[in-house]
Amino acid sequence: MMVIRTFEGEDMQDVLRKVKKELGTEAVILGSQTRKRTGASRESVVVTAGLPGIDPPWLGKTPKGDPASSSDEETRQLREEVATLRATVLKFEKEWGDGAREKKREDVRSVGFLTEGADEEAIAGPKEEMDVASGLLERAGVRGDAREDLLKALRSVSYSPAEFQDPERTGSLLQYLVARQIRVSGSFLDRSPKKGALVILLAGPTGVGKTTTIAKLAAGFTLKHAKKVRLINLDTYRIGALEQLRIYGDLMGLPVDVAGTPDRFLEILGAGSVSPEDVILVDTAGMSSRETGKLRPFIDGALSQSHLDVNVSLVLAASAKTDDLGDALERFMPLSLRSLILTKLDETTCLGSVYPFLSRAPVPVSYVTTGQRVPDDIEVAHPGKLSQWILGGFR
Incomplete structure (x- = not known):
């Protein structure tokens, strides 16, 4: 969403001076036209300008040579901009009907x-x-x-x-x-408990860090948000994976269950076994893109339960090639994916190859991981920070 205003002047130079004075140098021009003024022989220039909803890094910096604005003046300007934004939103809704905000958001995206x-x-x-x-x-x-x-x-x-x-x-x-x-979805916890117990199932190729990401999420939900967390392991092929998850569970005092079959999975997730406030984190076996069908019965079973809110997230490493990321997403999409988790940002010096993938991805990014420390090196994905890392390198 943008703060949008209209300016009128004798010519383009006059209008741009007004735009710069009112909105600053960070304003972007959205459109321009000429208009016949009543009683005047010349046409005037009308420009629509706006401030981006995601603030560019220069926003708020005092231009060189200009005196620094006082905090009171900045607060006043901010209040005026918020009031203008509210008025614009109400105008859009009144003129274009319900859903106008969502439609314009998608357009500007x-x-x-x-x-x-x-x-x-x-x-x-x-x-x-x-x-x-x-x-x-x-x-x-x-x-x-x-x-x-x-x-x-x-x-x-x-x-x-x-x-x-x-x-x-x-x-x-x-x-x-x-x-x-770049689309982001916010925290997994940004939802209503009325939807049921939250089941977060992480899927993805081998070696992308699913088990470590499970541990980071579990620690954050437990320590920072005081959530009741349970861990379930579907990876019965690798003993090491189960032992790693159990070690994390023991350290955090969390129960760890093993579900080798869809029936056992549903038994653990039964209506009498979980409450709407519970968060269940599910670790799965790393698999090639051609083996995703093995998870389908587990996910279908969970999705069929009305007392569960199931979020299937695809975990991918930021160091992978653009084509490999796209191929993995295409093959895992049939698993009813709702979000992406991008891992190992610290293991690549160039994130530019991730941008084409993220810009076309049909599902948003929920989290990124930035190291091996549990629970520190994970954060909710933010488009502004991701764009800085993509263009300037991860720091």
Whole structure:
């Protein structure tokens, strides 16, 4: 969602001065038109400008040479922006009907929306203008169609060619555009207990860190949120996996069950055995993309129980190639996936190859893991932070 305002002036230079004075240099131009003024011989220029809902990193910085604003003035401006945003949302709902907010959110999410209807050559701009942006994306490892789409979108959200020569400004705009393309779902706990006991089943290829991620989630839910957590292991093929989960369970004082069959799985999850406040974390065997059918009976059985809220999450390593990530997602999708967990961000120096995958993924990212420490190295996915890591490297 954006803070959107309309400005009118004698010419484009006049309007841009008003935009800069009112919204600052971080404003983006959403559209412009000319309008015949009553009683005037000349037409006026009308520009619609907005502030992004996901604040670019430069937002709030005092421009060089300008005096620093007082905290009272910043608070006043923030209140005005919130009031304007509320009025805009109410106007959208009144004019466009129910669901307008969700529809516009989805529109703005798409880079294609930013460039729709514009001349592609004009959007791309002269090659020399885009050299700084191209270099930033190349160093980040963002290549191919994803890179070209970002360059087109970058041209569409900026109104000053000189901005493309400023690496800091260009990098901030690219971070904003990348963040707009990454969907996140928030914490698993952001839900109503009325849906039933929360069952979180982690699936994924071998070696992506499912068991360690289970331990991190269990520790966080137990220590930070005081949740009643249970652990279930479906990996009966590897003794080491079961022992590892049991060690984590013993350290945290959590029960660990083993379910080798779908019937045993449903028995453990029976209505008389769990309460709506319970959180059940399910570890599964690492498997190739072609073996996903083995989990289908377990998941179908759990989904059939009205007292359970089942969240199947695909765990993938950030160090994997873009094509491998896409292939895994395609093959695991039939398991009723609801989210992704991206692991091992600390084990790769270049996250640029992850962006094309995340920008096209039909399910959102819920968590990312950033190391081996339990429970510290895990956090709820945030598009702004992911975009910074993708373009600047993980730090």
